[in-house]
Amino acid sequence: MPATRGRYGGIDAAERIATRRTQLVESALQLLGTDGVSATTVRGICAQARLTPRYFYESFDDLDAILLALFDEIAAEAANAVLQAVAAADQDARAKSRAAIGAFVELLTDDPRKARVLFIEAMGSESLARRRFETVRMFARLVAEQARAFYNVPHETDPLVELTALTLAGGLAEVLLAWLDGTLRITREQLIEDCTDLFVANGEAAVRLVNGRRATT
Numbered sequence: 001m002p003a004t005r006g007r008y009g010g011i012d013a014a015e016r017i018a019t020r021r022t023q024l025v026e027s028a029l030q031l032l033g034t035d036g037v038s039a040t041t042v043r044g045i046c047a048q049a050r051l052t053p054r055y056f057y058e059s060f061d062d063l064d065a066i067l068l069a070l071f072d073e074i075a076a077e078a079a080n081a082v083l084q085a086v087a088a089a090d091q092d093a094r095a096k097s098r099a100a101i102g103a104f105v106e107l108l109t110d111d112p113r114k115a116r117v118l119f120i121e122a123m124g125s126e127s128l129a130r131r132r133f134e135t136v137r138m139f140a141r142l143v144a145e146q147a148r149a150f151y152n153v154p155h156e157t158d159p160l161v162e163l164t165a166l167t168l169a170g171g172l173a174e175v176l177l178a179w180l181d182g183t184l185r186i187t188r189e190q191l192i193e194d195c196t197d198l199f200v201a202n203g204e205a206a207v208r209l210v211n212g213r214r215a216t217t
Helices: 013-034 042-049 063-088 093-110 112-119 126-151 160-180 188-215
Strands: none
Touching: 013 042, 013 063, 013 112, 042 063, 063 093, 063 112, 063 126, 093 112, 093 126, 093 160, 093 188, 112 126, 112 160, 126 160, 126 188, 160 188
């Protein structure tokens, strides 16, 4: 039986494919997150991973496929970090907001390559730009869901909670981008604290408006 279909060194074919896929995605992160989208090619990714193109195409159809897979993995990692942080935080609006924003910012700035993939290089690729747009909306939905649950705001036709969440999620992405490129000259801790204050203030204002509207209908 060919090695690609059977066991080799005690590892079966599916495990070997999964290992090679991980190597390729890590290589894509290194290239895209360091040298940028214009310098990231299938050939370069394969060279970085020390694998032949044959192994690239067993997992990915083309360059866009691996870049989207990388983007999605980082976004999923960030979403999971945020949800875990919120769940562990005290039952207090500022504590939960601080935990969520801190987890998000720290994950992406502890490894600046990840932030560069999500916020900078995504703008240089049509497929990644679309995925970035979709991901901001995903995080906005996450913010809205958490806000409705915390403040006990029912799901109803008033879109103000979702509108506020989209404003905050999109704004945080742009603020983080400005901080990464040096436009905002503050510490990471100050960035997290200031964004937390803005999230809490805007969230509470939105809830007051929604409750006020409900009271008059």
